[in-house]
Structure formats: structure tokens, C-alpha cells
Amino acid sequence: MRAKADRKHNRRIPIAVAAAIAAALPLPLIAAELSITVESVRNADGVITIDLCPEDSFLGDECPYSATVEASEGETVIVIEDVIAGTYGVQGFHDENENTKMDRSLIGWPLEGFAFANDPEILFRPPKFESSSIAVGDEDLEIRMRMRYR
Secondary structure (H helix, E strand, O other), X not given: OHHHHHHHHHHHHHHHHHXXXXXXXXXXXXXXXXXXXXXXXXXXXXXXXXXXXOHHHOOOOOOOEEEEEEOOOEEEEEEEEEEEOEEEEEEEEEEOOOOOXXXXXXXOOEOOOEEEXXXXXXXXXXXXXXXXXXXXXXXXXXXXXXXXXX
């Protein structure tokens, strides 16, 4: 009888080892492709940069997803691949002089074009995260943004 008990116990070890290995493996992350069409680009000078930011880095320079392409007058399309599911604020600007920053006047007004997801109303301050955010899931997504110039 003891031999039978040992055989049963030995069969459980491979199952337990397999379960432990499976639990230690990372789960596949759900990622999508985001295609952004930026409208109303006034000229083909410089580049268009788009950033996808979680709430804590929105309006900053340290967003986890960023893409830069040459500007095309009228519409410019930017594709950001492998975006992990989540909610992101989408911000962009037309870097006409390609100095990698948004140029501003002495009082802080943008001197180059800027764009946000959902085209929120902008009066005297940048929009809030909630009004400029999108939800990315496991399916590819296409959005449109309007470039604005002051």
C-alpha cells in the first residue's frame, strides 16, 4: 500500500511544479495600435509630436508613449504601436523649428500649434485630463485631433 501512496504523491509533484511555473510567468499584456490624424496643420515645416500620458504625467514631458513624424500641411497621421490598455491624456504640438519643445511667448502663450484629444475648449489655461483623455482597450483605435494656432 505504501508504494501506491508514493506513486500518487509523485504524480502530484509535476502538477504542482507546472502550476508554480505557470503562476510565475508574466501574463500577456493587452496592447493596441493607436492611429491619430492631426487636422488643420498649417504647413509642412518641422515635425508633429504626440504624447499619450497617464493622469500623473499629463501636460508634462515624461509620457510613456510618444511619437514624432514630419509635418504634412493639412493632415498628418501618427501611429503609436503597442499601447497597453488604459486611460491616457493625448497631447501634441507642431514643432515648426524642431527644437523639441513648445515655444512660448513671454506671457506663456504657445507660439506653435497644439492639439488635445476630444478637442476640448481652451481659453486661458490648458485642458484638464478628463476632457483630453481616451480609453485604449485591446482593439486598435483611430482618433482625430485639431491643431490650433494662436
